[in-house]
Amino acid sequence: MGLVGENGSGKSTLMRILVGDLAADAGTVSSVGQVGYCPQQPVVYPRLNCDEHFELFGRAYGMTFTAERESRRTLYVALGFERYARTRTDQLSGGTLAKLNLALALLPDPEVLLLDEPYSGFDWDTYLRFWEIVADRRARGRSVLIISHFVTDEERFDRIVEVRDGRTHQR
Amino acid sequence: MTPFLLRRFLADYGRNGANLLFLVVVPVTFVLAAAPALSNAARLLGGAGGGPAIETVTAGWAAAFLSGIAMYFQVSGARRADARLVTAGMPARQLRAARLLTGVVLAGLASAAGLVALFARGDGENVWRVAVGTLLFALVYVGLGAAVGAFVPNAVNGSVLFMFIWILDVFFGPPSAELSRRSSAFFPRISCPCGPWTFRQGMPDCASSRGPRSGSWGRSFWRSSSWRAVAPAVTHVGPGVMDGSRSCLRGCGWAGATGSELRCCGSSWLLFQPSSSFWLTQSPHTGRRPSC
Numbered sequence: 001m002g003l004v005g006e007n008g009s010g011k012s013t014l015m016r017i018l019v020g021d022l023a024a025d026a027g028t029v030s031s032v033g034q035v036g037y038c039p040q041q042p043v044v045y046p047r048l049n050c051d052e053h054f055e056l057f058g059r060a061y062g063m064t065f066t067a068e069r070e071s072r073r074t075l076y077v078a079l080g081f082e083r084y085a086r087t088r089t090d091q092l093s094g095g096t097l098a099k100l101n102l103a104l105a106l107l108p109d110p111e112v113l114l115l116d117e118p119y120s121g122f123d124w125d126t127y128l129r130f131w132e133i134v135a136d137r138r139a140r141g142r143s144v145l146i147i148s149h150f151v152t153d154e155e156r157f158d159r160i161v162e163v164r165d166g167r168t169h170q171r
Numbered sequence: 172m173t174p175f176l177l178r179r180f181l182a183d184y185g186r187n188g189a190n191l192l193f194l195v196v197v198p199v200t201f202v203l204a205a206a207p208a209l210s211n212a213a214r215l216l217g218g219a220g221g222g223p224a225i226e227t228v229t230a231g232w233a234a235a236f237l238s239g240i241a242m243y244f245q246v247s248g249a250r251r252a253d254a255r256l257v258t259a260g261m262p263a264r265q266l267r268a269a270r271l272l273t274g275v276v277l278a279g280l281a282s283a284a285g286l287v288a289l290f291a292r293g294d295g296e297n298v299w300r301v302a303v304g305t306l307l308f309a310l311v312y313v314g315l316g317a318a319v320g321a322f323v324p325n326a327v328n329g330s331v332l333f334m335f336i337w338i339l340d341v342f343f344g345p346p347s348a349e350l351s352r353r354s355s356a357f358f359p360r361i362s363c364p365c366g367p368w369t370f371r372q373g374m375p376d377c378a379s380s381r382g383p384r385s386g387s388w389g390r391s392f393w394r395s396s397s398w399r400a401v402a403p404a405v406t407h408v409g410p411g412v413m414d415g416s417r418s419c420l421r422g423c424g425w426a427g428a429t430g431s432e433l434r435c436c437g438s439s440w441l442l443f444q445p446s447s448s449f450w451l452t453q454s455p456h457t458g459r460r461p462s463c
Contacts, residue, residue, distance in 0.1 A: 039255065056179060
């Protein structure tokens with residue numbers, strides 16, 4: 001599902017409410033299964049390296065050591081940043097940091113993925129690989145909600161919801 | 172889980188070389204260089220301390236400042252990352268415990284540095300008493316740093332506020348200035364008008380009627396009004412900011428709900444003040460909750 005709208009329309013706010021990062025003024029949010037959230041700006045610990053982030057988030061997600069290692073390895077390969085495994089995040093380029101930011105959301109293979117413009121800073125190859133990952137998750141019955149600004153992405157979504165005047169509208 | 176988080180948080184702190192350098196250099200320099208000048212200033216201000224006592228307390232001041240500012244930057248700097256970790260499923264209580272333990276470890280380091288400098292100066296009397304007092308002083312400021320970090324996310328504003336509190340404590344606290352016992356209880360150090368670190372020969376006022384008896388440090392520590400105010404803030408506000416979804420602040424409609432926020436803290440204090448260890452053991456989600 002795609003979530004679109006003008007700048008400042010409230011897409012990111014809506015996503016932060018969905019994930020529980022912000023309190024809603026009204027209404028409730030119910031979720032079933034695990035939720036993976038990729039914020040718009042990378043949110044990481046600046047002096048920990050990529051491996052340490054995967055360990056931390058693997059424990060937070062309740063993953064076993066083996067599952068976390070396997071998923072980590074797969075994500076390194078899929079997003080192409082394995083050589084930065086032991087690099088501190090404050091020394092990563094913007095694109096690599098965005099990859100780590102996304103990979104932390106993908107790590108447990110959650111039932112629901114909430115991705116807030118996850119490909120900002122990606123090069124073209126990584127951008128295409130990102131959509132392959134999304135297609136793979138979709139094929140395995142996962143739900144993916146992506147905030148997007150690109151008109152060209154619209155054909156990739158099953159459904160598109162537009163945020164306008166503080167309300168959501170089906171396109 | 173908590174030891175694992177503690178190792179990671181200590182690594183995150185220690186990998187900034189300047190952090191470790193300041194943690195050692197500042198207390199040592201402060202004790203060696205500033206103590207005589209502060210002692211003279213205290214005499215002029217008519218405080219309970221003065222002379223050797225003030226020189227002794229400088230170790231506590233330095234350790235407190237470093238510990239508090241380290242805790243402040245821990246809480247404020249990692250706020251969003253901690254919130255993301257909790258959103259991913261990390262138990263907020265364990266994260267909170269790890270953050271506080273990290274602060275305690277850093278307080279121990281800063282206290283050790285200050286004490287080594289103090290004893291190197293030749294102030295070697297009542298070693299254990301001074302050491303415990305200095306550490307407790309630092310621990311109070313760990314709580315203050317956490318509270319300021321929870322309320323003030325902006326690094327500049329938070330640093331200024333924290334330094335303001337510390338300066339008030341140093342220059343207008345009981346060792347430096349003449350204060351009534353009641354007003355002295357609101358200063359962020361231990362509630363004894365002089366503090367246990369001033370227990371030494373030559374300090375008749377502290378060592379006789381106004382100071383705590385040996386063994387009463389824990390009680391004095393807990394009786395500190397500032398400390399008791401900080402504890403609920405750390406329990407409910409700090410973790411609440413880190414927790415994100417189910418906190419008191421969120422429940423009150425954060426952000427911008429200043430009135431509700433203050434009501435939360437007030438009721439938290441009233442609810443929890445009888446227990447001296449709740450903030451390390453009580454989960455805000457399972458314990459008694461203030462009504463917001």
